Amino acid sequence: MEKEILKIKEEILFKAKKIKDFELLRDLETKYMGRKGEFTKVLRSLSGLSTEDKKKIGRLANTAKQEIASAFTELKNTLTGNEKESDFVDVTLPGKKEERGHKHPISILMGDLEDIFTSMGFMILDGPELESDFFNFEALNIPKTHPARDMQDTFYIDKPNKNGELDLVMRTHTSPVQIRAMREHGAPLRCIAQGRVFRNEAIDAVHDTTFDQIEGFMIGEDISLCNLVAVLKEMLSRVFKQEIKVRVRPGYFPFVEPGIEVDMSCTICGGSGCPSCKQIGWLEMIGAGMIHPKVLKYGGIDSEKYSGFAFGMGVTRLAMMKYGIDDIRLFNGSDMRFLKQF
Numbered sequence: 204m205e206k207e208i209l210k211i212k213e214e215i216l217f218k219a220k221k222i223k224d225f226e227l228l229r230d231l232e233t234k235y236m237g238r239k240g241e242f243t244k245v246l247r248s249l250s251g252l253s254t255e256d257k258k259k260i261g262r263l264a265n266t267a268k269q270e271i272a273s274a275f276t277e278l279k280n281t282l283t284g285n286e287k288e289s290d291f292v293d294v295t296l297p298g299k300k301e302e303r304g305h306k307h308p309i310s311i312l313m314g315d316l317e318d319i320f321t322s323m324g325f326m327i328l329d330g331p332e333l334e335s336d337f338f339n340f341e342a343l344n345i346p347k348t349h350p351a352r353d354m355q356d357t358f359y360i361d362k363p364n365k366n367g368e369l370d371l372v373m374r375t376h377t378s379p380v381q382i383r384a385m386r387e388h389g390a391p392l393r394c395i396a397q398g399r400v401f402r403n404e405a406i407d408a409v410h411d412t413t414f415d416q417i418e419g420f421m422i423g424e425d426i427s428l429c430n431l432v433a434v435l436k437e438m439l440s441r442v443f444k445q446e447i448k449v450r451v452r453p454g455y456f457p458f459v460e461p462g463i464e465v466d467m468s469c470t471i472c473g474g475s476g477c478p479s480c481k482q483i484g485w486l487e488m489i490g491a492g493m494i495h496p497k498v499l500k501y502g503g504i505d506s507e508k509y510s511g512f513a514f515g516m517g518v519t520r521l522a523m524m525k526y527g528i529d530d531i532r533l534f535n536g537s538d539m540r541f542l543k544q545f
């Protein structure tokens with residue numbers, strides 16, 4: 204028994220000294236010293252000995268075990284580098300930098316727009332992305348059978364309502380928030396609403412099925428197109444941090460009368476004409492107009508007493524202009540090389 208213990212000890216120490224790899228050394232330790240290890244087995248067999256032998260051989264076995272353990276510790280330390288050195292913490296080293304996320308360019312721009320509009324006394328509102336046909340179209344003066352529906356094709360949700368009608372759509376614009384706001388807050392009213400909108404579009408560099416819009420509207424007793432132009436000019440000048448000129452052309456949107464298209468002077472050439480503005484000096488930016496009396500009525504507002512302006516603009520398009528991005532697909536593409544630039 205004594206011989207066996209000494210033999211196995213020598214064997215372990217011999218093998219251990221030859222190992223140059225930390226993992227292998229640990230494997231060896233498990234093989235002999237682990238719960239089911241060979242040396243452990245020998246120790247267990249001591250229980251069958253007489254009390255006398257147990258005392259004598261037990262002492263020897265314990266000494267051998269300690270010898271082996273300290274040899275393993277020493278060898279492990281040599282393999283992982285000097286123990287003292289690895290315990291040393293250099294507090295003067297620079298810390299590890301945490302990877303931090305940051306805002307998406309659209310969110311940055313939306314934050315700027317919120318600041319601009321709250322400073323002009325506008326409320327910030329929200330509306331659902333999954334909208335009813337009524338709020339998205341009907342209440343905005345786009346009846347079911349009207350050809351104006353073709354202007355904005357969207358995704359209809361395949362789940363009938365209580366009356367068996369398919370009346371849920373992914374909102375095509377932020378304009379439905381107008382009706383919701385009028386019904387909730389009444390007149391006078393000054394609001395913006397920003398968020399995602401959806402269209403059934405063929406995707407290319409300037410069209411996507413999902414993009415962001417901002418809607419703005421102001422309702423009061425004496426609101427005119429002049430107020431609209433002033434607000435838009437202020438907004439654009441603050442977004443682009445330079446004096447922006449705007450020009451107004453007639454345009455058709457079912458929910459406004461009159462309807463207008465608002466162009467801004469090109470920020471690249473200042474209006475003299477360049478490739479960015481196709482030599483026109485102007486860029487088409489915003490749809491707007493005076494809120495149609497029928498829309499005010501749907502919103503529960505007396506159209507005899509109150510009038511209001513409304514506008515809608517692609518925040519995505521504005522971001523493309525502001526940051527010089529030429530492909531809309533980058534915004535929802537999750538490419539870190541793009542996102543990290545903001």
Ligand code: DAH
Nearest residue numbers: 376456490491492513514515
């Ligand atoms: N909702 C329109 C669109 O998505 C944009 C728009 C045009 C909004 C005129 C308005 C408006 O409020 O008055 O194309």
